[in-house]
Amino acid sequence: MTSTPFSHMQAALDMALDSPHPTNKIAATLFGTNKEREDFSISHHNHWPAPIQEKIGTEIKIGNSSGTIHAETACILNSPYSVEGASLCITDPFCPNCAKNIAEAGIKNIYLDEEGFDKDFFIRRGENFDRMSMQICERAGINVYALDMEENKTRTILEVPKNYKPIEDSPVSAEPIESINEAILYDIIEAATQNNKRRKFAVAMAKNKNGNDFALIARSHAVVGYSMHKPEEALDLLTPRGKYSFIQEPVNRLMMYMSRKGFTLYPDYLYCSQVPTAREQVNLVGAGIKRITVGDTQKCRDPRGLDAMAQLKSAKILNYS
Numbered sequence: 001m002t003s004t005p006f007s008h009m010q011a012a013l014d015m016a017l018d019s020p021h022p023t024n025k026i027a028a029t030l031f032g033t034n035k036e037r038e039d040f041s042i043s044h045h046n047h048w049p050a051p052i053q054e055k056i057g058t059e060i061k062i063g064n065s066s067g068t069i070h071a072e073t074a075c076i077l078n079s080p081y082s083v084e085g086a087s088l089c090i091t092d093p094f095c096p097n098c099a100k101n102i103a104e105a106g107i108k109n110i111y112l113d114e115e116g117f118d119k120d121f122f123i124r125r126g127e128n129f130d131r132m133s134m135q136i137c138e139r140a141g142i143n144v145y146a147l148d149m150e151e152n153k154t155r156t157i158l159e160v161p162k163n164y165k166p167i168e169d170s171p172v173s174a175e176p177i178e179s180i181n182e183a184i185l186y187d188i189i190e191a192a193t194q195n196n197k198r199r200k201f202a203v204a205m206a207k208n209k210n211g212n213d214f215a216l217i218a219r220s221h222a223v224v225g226y227s228m229h230k231p232e233e234a235l236d237l238l239t240p241r242g243k244y245s246f247i248q249e250p251v252n253r254l255m256m257y258m259s260r261k262g263f264t265l266y267p268d269y270l271y272c273s274q275v276p277t278a279r280e281q282v283n284l285v286g287a288g289i290k291r292i293t294v295g296d297t298q299k300c301r302d303p304r305g306l307d308a309m310a311q312l313k314s315a316k317i318l319n320y321s
Contacts, residue, residue: 003031003039005111005154009089009147011043012071013113016091019045020058021068024092024121030075030107032086040081044074049285055315063278063308064243069286072098076105077255077287082209082262083107089147092116095125096132096244097279100223103140103166104248104256110137114148114155132244134158139225141166166225172257173217180205180213185269188215189295193273200301202250202276205269209262216263218253222246249301251280255287267291275300278308285317293321 008029016027027045034040048058052067061067069077072094076083084106091113094102102110116122122129137144137158144158177184185205192201201219208214222228222237223246237246248256251272258265273295276284284292297320300306312318 003041005087005089005145006147006149006152008041008087009091009111009113009149011041012089012091013149015043015045016071019047019071020053021046026071026090026092028071028075028091029089030079030083030086031089032081032083034081040079042075042079044069044071044078046071047074049282051285051315051317052282055317056311060311061278062282062311063304063306064302065278065282065304065308067282069283070095070098073101073283074286076101076107076259077283079259082260084260087111089113090116092119093122093126093129094133096128096136096241099133099136100246100248101252101256103136103142103224104253104260106260108142110142110144111154112144112146112157114146117146128242128244132241132246136223136225136246139166140223141225167227168224169227169229170219170221172253173215174257174261175215175217177205177213177215180266180269182269184215185271188217189271192217193295196273200250201273202254203271204254204258205266206258206263207266208264214263216254216257218250218257220247220250221253223248249277249280251276251292252283255283265289271295275305275309277301277305281305281308281312281318285312289318291319291321 008031012027012029016025019025029043031041046068048067085108087109088107089111093116141160141164146155196219199219204216206214228234271293
């Protein structure tokens with residue numbers, strides 16, 4: 001049987017039933033063709049990463065973030081293949097944070113279950129989807145469709161021109177390196193510190209599918225598709241909209257870039273110039289990362305990131321060097 005967005009959506013709908021979330025059971029299927037021209041498909045539901053569930057529990061927030069990994073982000077973080085150009089089927093309309101991750105990961109098509117628009121969660125949060133999630137997709141060049149599973153019909157929500165290329169005025173830097181060790185890491189950090197004064201940044205050492213080593217550097221920046229070079233737009237982008245923002249934090253940018261390009265992180269070589277946000281730290285746990293080196297452990301975008309660090313450190317879930 002030939003796979004279609006409808007068959008991948010059915011896989012997501014089936015998986016959503018197993019979500020441990022008591023009220024919002026959401027799942028996604030990431031699918032595409034890898035560089036070896038092999039088809040792949042990965043499904044995940046929203047869930048609490050095992051270390052958080054077992055050592056902290058499901059009723060306690062991590063800083064100001066839920067302890068769950070969203071289904072879309074779980075697919076991206078755990079894909080064994082490069083996700084650039086791939087597609088996502090999602091049982092429910094997606095939040096702005098997932099929209100940013102999807103954009104940074106280079107996903108090109110999103111399919112939503114038509115019934116997801118009738119659910120109570122979307123009815124209460126629909127404004128975030130219309131005003132931010134869809135705006136992010138439009139700027140990033142992502143097509144969005146709705147699937148009517150009963151009628152086997154597709155409805156176009158957003159379709160971008162085929163020749164559209166999104167702005168990336170601060171792309172993640174990927175520089176080849178000859179070896180992996182702490183001395184090289186610290187040299188890279190020192191140079192990045194000089195180049196990113198007053199800007200939060202992150203560094204990782206990783207290898208690609210061919211086994212070649214790279215130093216990756218990302219700084220806090222508006223999500224792909226947006227430019228910070230226009231003063232009037234930059235001010236708007238820097239202004240939070242409720243609990244959401246158009247700014248993508250550097251650790252999240254690095255993780256999405258690694259999935260986008262099929263890189264594998266060297267576990268002991270991840271650095272952030274200040275404490276990551278609570279959501280970034282939860283995503284680190286969801287990606288199976290156990291250690292991060294932090295430049296300034298007293299500084300964070302907001303105090304709740306410091307709270308999250310204290311929780312995860314006390315529970316021995318993340319090691320902060």
